[in-house]
Amino acid sequence: MSNPIYKDPAAPTETRIKDLISRMTLDEKLGQMTQIERSVATSSVVKELCIGSILSCGGSGPFENATSADWADMVDLFQKSALESRLGIPVLYGIDGVHGNNNVFGATIFPHNVGLGATRDHDLVRTIGEVTAIEVRASGIHYDFAPCVAVCKDPRWGRCYESFSEDTDLVRKMTSIVKGLQGDPPEEYPKNYPFVAGRTNVVACAKHFVGDGGTENGVNEGNTVSSYEDLERIHMAPYFDCISQGVCTVMASYSSWNGTKLHESHYLLTQVLKEKLGFKGFVISDSEALDRLSHPYGSNYRKCVLSAINSGVDMVMVPLRYELYLEDLTHLVETGEIPMSRIDDAVERILRVKFVAGLFEHPLSDKSLIDFVGCKLHRDIAREAVRKSLVLLKNGKDPKKPFLPLDKCAKRILLAGAHADDLGYQCGGWTATWEGKSGRITKGTTILDAIKETVGDKTEVIYDQNPSSETLANQDFSFAIVVIGETPYVETMGDNSELTIPLNGNELISSIASRIPTLVVLISGRPLVLEPDVFEKIDAFVAAWLPGSEGGGITDVIFGDYEFEGRLPVTWFKRVKQLPMSAGEKNYDPLFPIGFGLKMKLVHNMS
The missing domain is CATH 3.40.50.1700 (Glycoside hydrolase family 3 C-terminal domain)
Known part of the structure; x- marks a missing residue:
């Protein structure tokens, strides 16, 4: 008996997606929309619930000072459990490798993004993406929650160092790291289609969509007040570049735009990101972000799930309360409050990324990469x-x-x-x-x-x-x-x-x-x-x-x-x-302007 179409690497990706979706139960589809933390991910949970993704939150590893080999062994155990599920859909394991594979002992740690922005060297930044991808894959991990392409407009923000610059054009140039992480799509590749080149590349994640660097007074998870035109021109523009380079995933921001939290903005997640910009990968929530959607629902978690999924979130970084999340999500689908078309769209996007990343063909770690760490x-x-x-x-x-x-x-x-x-x-x-x-x-x-x-x-x-x-x-x-x-x-x-x-x-x-x-x-x-x-x-x-x-x-x-x-x-x-202050403003009076930098030869270098 021949293998089903979805297991045939020679079949077109969209054909494989359609075939696999047709075979999936509702529970299996909802499992794919679930990302859980490794600390609650047992073999039986991964296998029986058809969990789509596992992550390590910051500092959550096999044990203290675990090496890449230790990480790879852990990830492989989870993957083998997923492959034993009814349909054998591999899990996508994610981590915040935001300046190298920074969770893993002995990995190369690069300057944070603000320092990379100071280099203005987009070719170097692309190379850093390539190196990071190799060291992440050496630990068995396929998915890197990077890069952050926020445009930081206020250094009081606690994530300022995760931003390449306050200048949108400079941030756009630094999105070259996406090609470093995922590889470079061929010229004839479909426009805006997710792309991962090979086994030394990772699934990347452009974050945090959108406006997280522009909140009032630089308050983390705060409110960005702006017109749509300014939001698009200042904060959304780097996503144009990420999507054109085939970025596979986009993470929604904890922050709000004009009072509406991004995780429940159907306009920005669906009408703009997916429809206007043509993004064909999947949208992932930030960690426990649905728990933060308290207004106006109070403690009604089910309403939070309803709002986020219907707004366009495809995969939820739960990461711990997966039983409650799946219970509420199942209820919402069975009652018709979340249409089946929305579920199928989310699962198609998730499977698309898994297929282009080669997970069905190469689900386990490549131990030969460990020597490069x-x-x-x-x-x-x-x-x-x-x-x-x-x-x-x-x-x-x-x-x-x-x-x-x-x-x-x-x-x-x-x-x-x-x-x-x-x-x-x-x-x-x-x-x-x-x-x-x-x-x-x-x-x-x-x-x-x-x-x-x-x-x-x-x-x-x-x-x-x-x-x-x-x-x-x-x-x-x-x-x-x-x-x-x-x-x-x-x-x-x-x-x-x-x-x-x-x-x-x-x-x-x-x-x-x-x-x-x-x-x-x-x-x-x-x-x-x-x-x-x-x-x-x-x-x-x-x-x-x-x-x-x-x-x-x-x-x-x-x-x-x-x-x-x-x-x-x-x-x-x-x-x-x-603060906040930006170049070009009428009262711009800095100690040193953006672009300033001396040479030891005493040549001022300004731009």
Whole structure:
């Protein structure tokens, strides 16, 4: 007996979809619309409910410091359970690999998007997508919830660092990462059709649709107030590029547009995204987003499910209450409140992505990819990204006497600040855990490590997080490097209405720079307030963003092996009360405008 059509890789994708849908029960269809967290995903649940997708929320892995091989083993066990279901539909396993495969110990961690925006190098960003895809697939995972293509209009937003820029055109250029993650569709490929090239590529996800970077006062999950024309021009435009590159999925935003939550906006999810823009992949909810649709339904979860599915959400990232979700979804379909046509549309979209991703032919992990995880080539690419992301904002108190580059053969160097030897601080949020954390959380090179590798044998490097006045007065330092910045944060926990430098950063700078020639390196996901009297004291200032695991990229530049190339992807404001502010506005009066970046040769580079 021959295999059914849907199992024939030579059959057209749409034919395979039609054949498989015709064989599915209602329960199997609804299972495909369900994404659950690995912590509640048992073998029997995956098999019996025909679960469509599993995810690992931030920090949710097999065990602490699990390697890619450990992850692949775990994912394969889930996949084998799915393949034992009646129809053998593989699960799509998802993860937030937002700056490399950041959940997995030993993976290459790239700069966060704000740093990549500073490079303005769309070819490099595409390569980073390719590397990330390989390292994600090495862990057995097929689906990456990236890229974030938000246009951040206010640095008070806790997800500012997930945005490439406040400039829509720059964000659009950086969508080249989609081709890196998924591969490049052939020229003759159907317009706006999902595409995944091969077994070293992943299903990508453009997020968060739409306007999440434009909420009032930068409040996470807040309300974006704008005309449709401005929403389309500023915030929606990057999705045009993602869709044209074959992006497979789009994630709806927690935020609202003019008071309507995106997860229940039929107009934006269905009429605009699917019909006007021609998106043919599937729309996925954000985690527990349906639980947030409280108004006007209160605690009526069933009404939330009804609103989201009928508005155009195809797959729901539940991720824990899957039994209640499926119970309510089943009731809504059986009573006709959600039409069967809406269910079939959602399932067709989900199956389309699974077919183009090759999951039916290659559902299990490819262990040969494990050797590439964190390899020298990948770390060299990350190091290049760090180099190109660095923005020089000051170089010398006298323009005719530049302070940088630093002397590798200096007699004695003082290194200060908690961020100088903290890999977790260097990587920021979405690293090892959801919120990120301090310490040697993965493999990599701290700034202290990198300085020791860079300077001459006779150079003494003194690391003191917070040197005393006595230390500063009694030791003959050639110069000081002070590395300060933000501690890791994510989402709402990162919303910040003050944007001052944490951990007494200004006091540390002042105490050192008043005695020793000083370079300040700021590790942050956004511009922070630079007090004029403090900024005046220092000799040089570098915005290093959240550089990731390869601290050597910083020393490559500050010691003169490479020139500064980075330019501000966002406006550097003077005072918080100026926010929000954008280039082109009538009262635009920044400390440094978007596009600013010095060279050590003292050439201003503005755009």
